[in-house]
Amino acid sequence: MSEAARDARPLLFPQAARLALADPQLRANIRLATTTIRAKRAAVVSELPDWEQLREAGQAIKDRALHGLDELLVELEAAVTRAGGTVHWARDAEEANRVVVDLVRATGADEVVKVKSLTTDEIRLNDALQAGGVRAIETDLAELIVQLAGERPSHLLVPAIHKNRTEIRDLFRERLGRPDLSDDPHELAEAARLHLRAAFLRARVAISGLNFAVAETGTCCVVESEGNGRMCLTLPETLITVMGIEKVISRWDDLGVLLQLLPRSSTGERMNPYTSLWTGVRAGDGPRAFHLVLLDAGRTRVLADPEGRPALRCIRCSACLNICPVYKQTGGHAYHTVYAGPIGAILQPQLSGETGQAATLPFASSLCGACYEVCPVKIDIPRILVHERAKAVRAEAQGLEGVGLRFLARVFSQRRRYERAQRLGRALQRPVVRNGHVRWFVGPLKGWGLSRELPALPQQTFREWWEQRERGT
Amino acid sequence: MPAATPTAWQPSGAGRWPTPSVALFVTCLGDTLFPDVGKATVTVLERLGITVEFPLEQTCCGQMHLNAGYADEARALGERMERVFAGHELIVSPSASCVAHVREHMPGLAGRVHELSELLVDRLGVEDLGASYTGSVTYHPSCHSLRLLHLGDRPLRLLRAVRGLELHELPEAAECCGFGGTFAVKNADVSSAMLADKLASVEATGAGAVCACDSSCLMHIGGGLERRRAPVRALHLAEILAQ
Numbered sequence: 001m002s003e004a005a006r007d008a009r010p011l012l013f014p015q016a017a018r019l020a021l022a023d024p025q026l027r028a029n030i031r032l033a034t035t036t037i038r039a040k041r042a043a044v045v046s047e048l049p050d051w052e053q054l055r056e057a058g059q060a061i062k063d064r065a066l067h068g069l070d071e072l073l074v075e076l077e078a079a080v081t082r083a084g085g086t087v088h089w090a091r092d093a094e095e096a097n098r099v100v101v102d103l104v105r106a107t108g109a110d111e112v113v114k115v116k117s118l119t120t121d122e123i124r125l126n127d128a129l130q131a132g133g134v135r136a137i138e139t140d141l142a143e144l145i146v147q148l149a150g151e152r153p154s155h156l157l158v159p160a161i162h163k164n165r166t167e168i169r170d171l172f173r174e175r176l177g178r179p180d181l182s183d184d185p186h187e188l189a190e191a192a193r194l195h196l197r198a199a200f201l202r203a204r205v206a207i208s209g210l211n212f213a214v215a216e217t218g219t220c221c222v223v224e225s226e227g228n229g230r231m232c233l234t235l236p237e238t239l240i241t242v243m244g245i246e247k248v249i250s251r252w253d254d255l256g257v258l259l260q261l262l263p264r265s266s267t268g269e270r271m272n273p274y275t276s277l278w279t280g281v282r283a284g285d286g287p288r289a290f291h292l293v294l295l296d297a298g299r300t301r302v303l304a305d306p307e308g309r310p311a312l313r314c315i316r317c318s319a320c321l322n323i324c325p326v327y328k329q330t331g332g333h334a335y336h337t338v339y340a341g342p343i344g345a346i347l348q349p350q351l352s353g354e355t356g357q358a359a360t361l362p363f364a365s366s367l368c369g370a371c372y373e374v375c376p377v378k379i380d381i382p383r384i385l386v387h388e389r390a391k392a393v394r395a396e397a398q399g400l401e402g403v404g405l406r407f408l409a410r411v412f413s414q415r416r417r418y419e420r421a422q423r424l425g426r427a428l429q430r431p432v433v434r435n436g437h438v439r440w441f442v443g444p445l446k447g448w449g450l451s452r453e454l455p456a457l458p459q460q461t462f463r464e465w466w467e468q469r470e471r472g473t
Numbered sequence: 474m475p476a477a478t479p480t481a482w483q484p485s486g487a488g489r490w491p492t493p494s495v496a497l498f499v500t501c502l503g504d505t506l507f508p509d510v511g512k513a514t515v516t517v518l519e520r521l522g523i524t525v526e527f528p529l530e531q532t533c534c535g536q537m538h539l540n541a542g543y544a545d546e547a548r549a550l551g552e553r554m555e556r557v558f559a560g561h562e563l564i565v566s567p568s569a570s571c572v573a574h575v576r577e578h579m580p581g582l583a584g585r586v587h588e589l590s591e592l593l594v595d596r597l598g599v600e601d602l603g604a605s606y607t608g609s610v611t612y613h614p615s616c617h618s619l620r621l622l623h624l625g626d627r628p629l630r631l632l633r634a635v636r637g638l639e640l641h642e643l644p645e646a647a648e649c650c651g652f653g654g655t656f657a658v659k660n661a662d663v664s665s666a667m668l669a670d671k672l673a674s675v676e677a678t679g680a681g682a683v684c685a686c687d688s689s690c691l692m693h694i695g696g697g698l699e700r701r702r703a704p705v706r707a708l709h710l711a712e713i714l715a716q
Binding site for chain 1: 501503505506511512527529530532535537538539540541542543544546549550616617620621653654655656657658659660663664667668669692693697
């Protein structure tokens, strides 16, 4: 399905998952990639004896920042402005896109180079740029692949995780005009490097996101693996950075904790290859104009919910995606959001509201809790999933499920009613049961019957056995 | 030949049981669909000389409702359960997930409720229950037992003390089996895919039985084994310990 078609009617998660499950190549790719990254993460985390303390420190740093978010953003603005940058406040995606497109057009450029940024994906900046006559060139290798293929990323960190090297070779042969390419990874990377080098050298405007913005000093931080970020942040004359407001942290020293947590949790490395830090502009070094766009787009809505707001601690490491047994089966496209996996399931419905397609995301989980164990900032994702489920149930009628569960609660509320229901169940099941098993899966049971047998209700409940025993019969 | 008598628990002359009786919280699923698990739990406890009580007013702890998003209904069921078990100092249940739910959401009962292996190993200090089981078993640690109750190796220690039982380690044991409550039907396709992986792990051990501390997981795994007509039984820990 093309990107545009997929966006036009996002499938509810259960249906989207079913499509993903029918794609063996996708499943094999996801399985291999997540298995590999899980092992790497586990190895580097086990090296640190104080990993749990680091997690608690990371949690505290982000919570403190969220608690004082309004003041920190003002402090950040003052520091960035003092350092020669310009800060813009954007209420929503539309406003942010308008600001960015206007800034780009004011330079006269019709092309920008981009550093991978989920935030810009979230607001569909590339579409807005295109509508404004500006071509956006993704420079992160995986983002380049996804862009060339006309698709959306399927993983926070490894956007092309759904593509293997043969698929990439074919894509490069066609879209980069390189029919000579083999599927050797070195050759593919070199082809991309040559293609991108030309773009870097002619670019006059770069657009990035960021991982952290330090309010104390006005410093922005981008953490990356390939060096394309470094190229984008230093070569062009104008740099525009879009950041969700939850990315601000209070102190420079906070980076010490977060930069230990992030690489180990994301790529399973002790340290990532390129960490770039810049503060405003500096004469003779790097961009001459720096613009920082602060984006709300639903974040204050998340902040307003005390149970849900820990989701804003997220540092976008993707450890939760890699450990999730549901994500392992479906990959990210099934979530139809920029933020997939466990974090997506709690963040997206809070950003956009617990209705429609987003409301199916908190249910895309077996509540196994593996995500909470690996989250570097200790977001209690299972707890928030349950909280979001309750919001979804309150927001929209749940049809037969609501009727059934509410009825069941009434049955459970009185012993005699419950016992009567047990006896009634045994009587009513007779037409659908044979040899002690359900033979005809109706209604909600149809899903169960896809892959499992279901035992019939036994002829005697535990309590009937107990009472019989007590009576001495 | 008389059944082997476990020696760890025999009261010495000076000793006596710390708690003479325990109330059984059998769970709605156990009561209605898996009564053998409750019966086995009673057998295990009575073999140790403990008096088991069964408050007949009990129905459901509300875990499924809470997890499905019906918080008000869950709260009401939780309050009811607190009333039902109010007079009982020690409560045991063969369901790790229900115990985790009670501990998290019912402050009145949190300190008093134990999962079966917790009760046996921690409170009663026994690992050898005089049980024997001829056959190979692999143990699946349910997500709640692993990550919420931190049961650790308690169930394994109990299984290792069972005479004749051959314990096979389950590969990727910590991976969720895919049950997840209403998830099993609301996202039946993904649940089935996760189940397939778990079944592959179980079958790879060559064990004749898979064992767990949660009837919910066992219903799902067992249902999958039966669909495949696999020669592997799904047994609750209590059922093995009662043998």
